[in-house]
Structures are given as C-alpha cells and as structure tokens.
Amino acid sequence: MSISGFPGFRPPRDEVLLLGLVDWVPLERxxxxxxxxxxxxxxxxxxxxxxxLIDELARDGLFDIGDxxxxxxxxxxxSTSRSESLQRIRNAYVDGFDDPDQWSWFCWLDLTAxxxxxxxxxxDRLRRSTEP
Incomplete structure (x- = not known):
C-alpha cells in the first residue's frame, strides 16, 4: 500500500499530488x-x-510552500521566493536530518487549484480501478 492509501506503485510526484487532495502535505510525507x-x-x-521534487511541484504551480x-x-x-524557501527547507532537512522531530513538520505543501x-x-481513476 502506498502512502496515499492506494495499492500499487506511483512516482513520488503522483503520490504527493494524491496526498494533497486530502490535506496539507508535510515534508516527512x-x-x-x-x-x-x-x-x-x-x-x-x-x-x-x-x-x-518540492522545487518541481512549486515551480509548476501545483503546491504552495509554507507552514x-x-x-x-x-x-x-x-512569503520568501521559491529558492529562498528551498534553502530554508535544506537548512532544516539536510543539515538537521538527525532531528526528525524538527524537520518532519518544518514545512508543508498546500495543493493549488x-x-x-x-x-x-x-x-478518480484509482478509485474506479479498486472498485469491486
């Protein structure tokens, strides 16, 4: 079972998009x-x-980065630029990876329209494919 709750494998981009339909997506997901x-x-x-992936999702206008x-x-x-936001994430996530309580919830992604x-x-396709 994938983190989005659907059986099967999908690329990480698709998983995050599916998660975004449910709620804000934390860095940990x-x-x-x-x-x-x-x-x-x-x-x-x-x-x-x-x-x-976060850079791509934000650059493509699919998610906003925030907290x-x-x-x-x-x-x-x-309110920071995408590159400044990514640097903030890098500082918490890469440099502080040994403290998952800090980086896991440091930033969130909000699905755009x-x-x-x-x-x-x-x-919709995944739901139809799992119906009996």
Missing amino acids: VHQAVVDAHPGSALSSSRESTLD LTGANARFIPW HGALLAQPME
Missing part, C-alpha cells in the same frame, strides 16, 4: 514518497530528490 520509490538509495540522494503557523494551526504560505486539476482525475 514527501520524503517518504521519495524513499518508497527508490528503496536502497543513499540517504543523500533521497534528500536531494526530495528537495528537487502551519496560522491561526488554529492553519497553513500559511511563505492547478494541482487539484491534475490530482483529481488521477484519484
């Missing part, structure tokens, strides 16, 4: 999607792939 897709890869490679510092722990997008346009048909 993005990391896990990459690790699951490339078991046995070196940790440094998995971390770089995770950062690359849950809003009222009632709501998502707030970061554009991201939902890609993710919803994918989820």
